[in-house]
Amino acid sequence: MLTPKFDNLVKQLRVLPGVGQKSAQRMALHLLTQKRVQGMALAGALDEAMREIIECERCHSFSDEAICPICQDPRREDNLLCVVETAADVMAIEQSGGYRGRYFVLGGHLSPIDGIGVDELNIDQLISRLKAEQIDELILATGTTVEGQTTAQFISQAAANHVVKITRLAQGVPVGGELEYLDSMTLNQAMSNRAKL
Ligand SMILES: [Zn+2]
Structure with missing residues (x-):
């Protein structure tokens, strides 16, 4: 709607549960106009979480390592x-x-x-x-x-x-x-x- 990159951001935000076109647009505009730094941090956290959070070998909950903090405690x-x-x-x-x-x-x-x-x-x-x-x-x-x-x-x-x-x-x-x-x-x-x- 605004630019192809903006449209793509809106499209990706809509992956979240309960987020429709309108709210996705509002989120994208909010990040771009007021929260660029936090937006970068959000992107980094998402990237890291999606790549690095795995299933705990013992309990099958989420974990950053092979064994999660609860199993290790x-x-x-x-x-x-x-x-x-x-x-x-x-x-x-x-x-x-x-x-x-x-x-x-x-x-x-x-x-x-x-x-x-x-x-x-x-x-x-x-x-x-x-x-x-x-x-x-x-x-x-x-x-x-x-x-x-x-x-x-x-x-x-x-x-x-x-x-x-x-x-x-x-x-x-x-x-x-x-x-x-x-x-x-x-x-x-x-x-x-x-x-x-
Ligand atoms: Zn565990």
Whole structure:
């Protein structure tokens, strides 16, 4: 509209969720007219993040190195493992502040309709980890959607021979809800009130 380079910037900004043509144009104009330096910093941060943030080898959350800071942290409890669908769920639980164990990110939930079966998730890696490590409690913190429940059920059966106590987040998590949208207090409560499966 203004120039080909401007149009391209607008087009790229529209990749962001919830950003339509109008807001993308407003963002581009804002950066160009008032925030050039910050715009450069933003471009640098994006470039670095897209190139260098990888999946943690142990928990499959995001990491700058092979092993992420949470997996490396010696103060966290090794015998407590919380299984979540995505890295966004790890962030949500961390922000609730009530959990001191380790995590394992599945990479989604079972959804045959979308072609996501056991092989598409990190379930084999999870079972290997349960075999190799002394985990006293496995907390299944997948979503309360039908798919999240099915996934928890599947893992609960697959893990039954390798861990004594398997629990599920309890009260406070609305049915049909995704963890990342819960407020910290609700999530904290759900974590402390988890139920044995
Ligand atoms: Zn990790």
